[in-house]
Amino acid sequence: MSDRPAREVTFRGGGFAPKPVKWVGLIVFVALIAFAEWGTRSGWISALTLPKPSDVLATFGELYQSGLLFKHLSVSLSRLAVGAFFGAAAGIGVGILIGLFSMIRAGLVPLVAAIFPIPKIALLPLFVIWFGIDEGSKYALIAFGTFTPTVVATYGAVDNVDRGLIRMGQSFGLSWLSIVRKIVIPGAMPGILSGLRISLAIAIILLVAAEMLGAEFGIGAYILEAGSLYDLERLFAGVVILSLLGVTVSFVIGLIEKRLLRWRS
Amino acid sequence: MDIRLDGVGHYYDDFEVLRDITLDIPQGKIVCIVGPSGCGKSTLLRFIGGLERPTSGKVLQLGDPPTDSLNPLTYIFQDFALLPWRSVADNVSLVLEDHGLAASDAKRIIDDVLTRTNLADFANALPKQLSGGMKQRVAIARALAVNPAVMLMDEPLSALDSQTRELLMDDLIGLWTRAPFTAVYVTHNLNEAVRLGHSIVVLSRRPGQIRDIVHLDKPLADRRFGDPDLEQHQQHLWQLMRDEARAADAELLHV
Ligand SMILES: Nc1ncnc2c1ncn2[C@@H]1O[C@H](COP(=O)(O)OP(=O)(O)OP(=O)(O)O)[C@@H](O)[C@H]1O
Numbered sequence: 073m074s075d076r077p078a079r080e081v082t083f084r085g086g087g088f089a090p091k092p093v094k095w096v097g098l099i100v101f102v103a104l105i106a107f108a109e110w111g112t113r114s115g116w117i118s119a120l121t122l123p124k125p126s127d128v129l130a131t132f133g134e135l136y137q138s139g140l141l142f143k144h145l146s147v148s149l150s151r152l153a154v155g156a157f158f159g160a161a162a163g164i165g166v167g168i169l170i171g172l173f174s175m176i177r178a179g180l181v182p183l184v185a186a187i188f189p190i191p192k193i194a195l196l197p198l199f200v201i202w203f204g205i206d207e208g209s210k211y212a213l214i215a216f217g218t219f220t221p222t223v224v225a226t227y228g229a230v231d232n233v234d235r236g237l238i239r240m241g242q243s244f245g246l247s248w249l250s251i252v253r254k255i256v257i258p259g260a261m262p263g264i265l266s267g268l269r270i271s272l273a274i275a276i277i278l279l280v281a282a283e284m285l286g287a288e289f290g291i292g293a294y295i296l297e298a299g300s301l302y303d304l305e306r307l308f309a310g311v312v313i314l315s316l317l318g319v320t321v322s323f324v325i326g327l328i329e330k331r332l333l334r335w336r337s
Numbered sequence: 338m339d340i341r342l343d344g345v346g347h348y349y350d351d352f353e354v355l356r357d358i359t360l361d362i363p364q365g366k367i368v369c370i371v372g373p374s375g376c377g378k379s380t381l382l383r384f385i386g387g388l389e390r391p392t393s394g395k396v397l398q399l400g401d402p403p404t405d406s407l408n409p410l411t412y413i414f415q416d417f418a419l420l421p422w423r424s425v426a427d428n429v430s431l432v433l434e435d436h437g438l439a440a441s442d443a444k445r446i447i448d449d450v451l452t453r454t455n456l457a458d459f460a461n462a463l464p465k466q467l468s469g470g471m472k473q474r475v476a477i478a479r480a481l482a483v484n485p486a487v488m489l490m491d492e493p494l495s496a497l498d499s500q501t502r503e504l505l506m507d508d509l510i511g512l513w514t515r516a517p518f519t520a521v522y523v524t525h526n527l528n529e530a531v532r533l534g535h536s537i538v539v540l541s542r543r544p545g546q547i548r549d550i551v552h553l554d555k556p557l558a559d560r561r562f563g564d565p566d567l568e569q570h571q572q573h574l575w576q577l578m579r580d581e582a583r584a585a586d587a588e589l590l591h592v
């Protein structure tokens with residue numbers, strides 16, 4: 073036994089377990105921007121291909137100092153807030169109803185499947201006719217675009233609530249409303265929140281699309297104007313604002329998840 | 338309140354699961370139900386608790402449940418069925434909230450059942466922080482909170498390791514000795530049956546019929562781990578079940 077060669081057993085159980093790693097995301101951003109800055113300064117990337125990040129930053133500073141940043145941002149944020157709020161609220165509501173009632177499911181699931189793949193941007197002219205060229209059509213576009221993915225995520229989440237827990241509720245004689253409020257909705261919350269991540273990103277995309285049509289202020293209008301003038305610095309400044317908006321939304325949902333889903337192991 | 342099963346039989350589509358079960362569950366006694374896998378034990382328990390209706394026969398309540406019983410027929414589940422987003426105390430509170438109790442009464446009940454199940458120190462813990470045995474004690478506390486007339490337990494200890502199972506059996510015996518409750522206790526484990534059962538109902542393989550009912554007179558509090566007379570009963574039960582179990586096991590392969 074002892075004269076045979078001894079080798080340690082090869083470890084092969086690693087991976088497949090994502091862990092949070094701090095700062096790496098930031099480093100990727102910084103490295104990319106530094107690379108762009110170096111490329112544009114050395115002339116290796118021409119000014120027509122990509123603006124200098126430092127120039128974009130300067131444009132951003134001007135925008136801030138002129139007070140226009142706040143103007144554009146507040147207009148866009150209120151459109152996003154109103155549209156996404158109504159879309160997500162209606163989506164969660166309808167999703168829960170689909171999850172709970174067979175008749176509603178049978179009636180609405182095919183309908184949702186039929187409107188989900190329509191690019192909502194294509195419907196913008198229609199919304200303008202229905203809701204007017206002002207804020208109404210913009211709210212409607214964002215709300216409609218947020219609605220469908222939220223519905224699908226929500227009823228999927230309700231379907232996935234542990235049936236055993238619902239049985240438990242019934243066996244203790246809980247009222248129907250109690251079962252829905254205390255078991256079904258909290259149990260569906262993880263799925264609803266991860267659906268919201270996607271819906272809200274779609275809402276930002278649609279916000280810009282909506283603002284490209286007949287809006288004086290708003291990040292979309294700002295980007296459209298810069299684009300038509302081939303003012304790449306301002307175009308990029310606008311794009312950076314959108315990215316920051318996306319990161320912020322995702323961060324806020326992360327916070328909500330942390331707070332509401334503390335119970336998850 | 339007693340429970341009487343009167344000629345209960347059941348089909349799932351044209352698949353006969355239970356046949357002509359007639360059985361009395363007397364107040365203050367623990368009736369264990371054993372039988373091979375798939376013979377319809379869980380189904381029978383769902384009939385007793387009113388979660389499903391049998392195709393034929395009746396489930397009767399004889400007499401009225403005590404007036405202070407909030408949920409006369411109360412389950413304890415194999416997988417505990419605790420709400421993971423609620424603390425231990427709030428999981429117990431869940432089953433009281435629909436009864437319009439005053440907050441102080443609810444609190445008194447919760448404190449009382451958590452003390453009886455030795456969980457008072459864990460009232461604010463979340464289920465994910467608890468061991469399996471503690472989770473099942475929370476489920477027992479929750480069941481006690483509604484002051485049930487009959488407890489319906491479907492393999493309540495099967496998800497636990499054997500040491501924890503011994504401890505929980507002692508807990509159950511302790512609870513019963515202090516305040517006798519009525520229970521229908523479904524199990525695969527013949528040792529649990531002879532430790533906890535006043536009578537043990539042996540079901541045949543599917544369609545489940547009553548093959549035999551064994552009565553044990555020895556008081557629960559006097560039954561100990563490894564008692565020779567209990568071993569003997571366990572042997573006898575295994576003799577009864579062995580062929581059924583083997584046949585049931587072979588049968589499942591043909592389904
Ligand atoms: N809802 C259902 N629909 C159709 N068949 C069912 C349903 N529930 C149970 N069965 C079948 O009825 C039979 C009895 O099921 P049951 O769960 O009552 O058995 P059991 O004795 O509790 O089994 P186990 O010991 O494995 O828990 C099984 O063959 C099962 O497949």
Ligand SMILES: [Mg+2]
Binds near residue numbers: 378379380491
């Ligand atoms: Mg079963």
